Amino acid sequence: MILSDSKKEKLLTEVQVSASRSSGPGGQNVNKVNTKIELRFPVSKSEVLNETEKRLILSKLNSRINLQGELLITASSERSQWQNREQATQKFFELIEKALTRPRKRKKTQPTIASRLKRLESKKKRGQKKQLRKPPDL
Numbered sequence: 311m312i313l314s315d316s317k318k319e320k321l322l323t324e325v326q327v328s329a330s331r332s333s334g335p336g337g338q339n340v341n342k343v344n345t346k347i348e349l350r351f352p353v354s355k356s357e358v359l360n361e362t363e364k365r366l367i368l369s370k371l372n373s374r375i376n377l378q379g380e381l382l383i384t385a386s387s388e389r390s391q392w393q394n395r396e397q398a399t400q401k402f403f404e405l406i407e408k409a410l411t412r413p414r415k416r417k418k419t420q421p422t423i424a425s426r427l428k429r430l431e432s433k434k435k436r437g438q439k440k441q442l443r444k445p446p447d448l
Contacts (some may be wrong), residue, residue, distance in 0.1 A: 320358045325402065326350040327395065332386040342384055344385035347394040349402050354379045363410055370409040381405070 330443070332346035353359070353367050353375065368375065376382050383405070385398035421429075 313403060313410075317358060318403060321356075321406070322350070322399065324351060324356055324358060325353075325399075329391055330432075332394075343391070345389065345391045345394055346384065347391065347398045349381075349383040349385075351381040351383075351402065352379060353381050360443075367406065367409045371405060374405070400419045 324347070328348045328350070329344040330346045330348065353364055356364065359367070367381070368379075370407060371381060374381055375381070381402075383402050385394040385397050385401065388394050447448055
């Protein structure tokens, strides 16, 4: 399911963003500037998502959800806070979209003629091998 721009904006209003000191790249700048971004999205308290969407997100992203029921996303790979914020929001939308897409149902297909013949040949060879193990009839 692809999220519309209006739904993305509404989701962003429910997201809490906090910055902290990062251990990533930045040299001495790392010790002075809060560049690591943490996004917290309270899934169960969301007013934008309906109950089925909430259930899907909670089940598919349960490893990323903390005890308070918040989806937690961090980004600290860039040197600037702005870039990390962009990266975290992009990751957030990708995760939500991926969790809300339902897997396609598998189409039942029949084995090809070649694969059937190959299977029968291997069965014949196996049978011949077992016949050769028997003692000869006298």
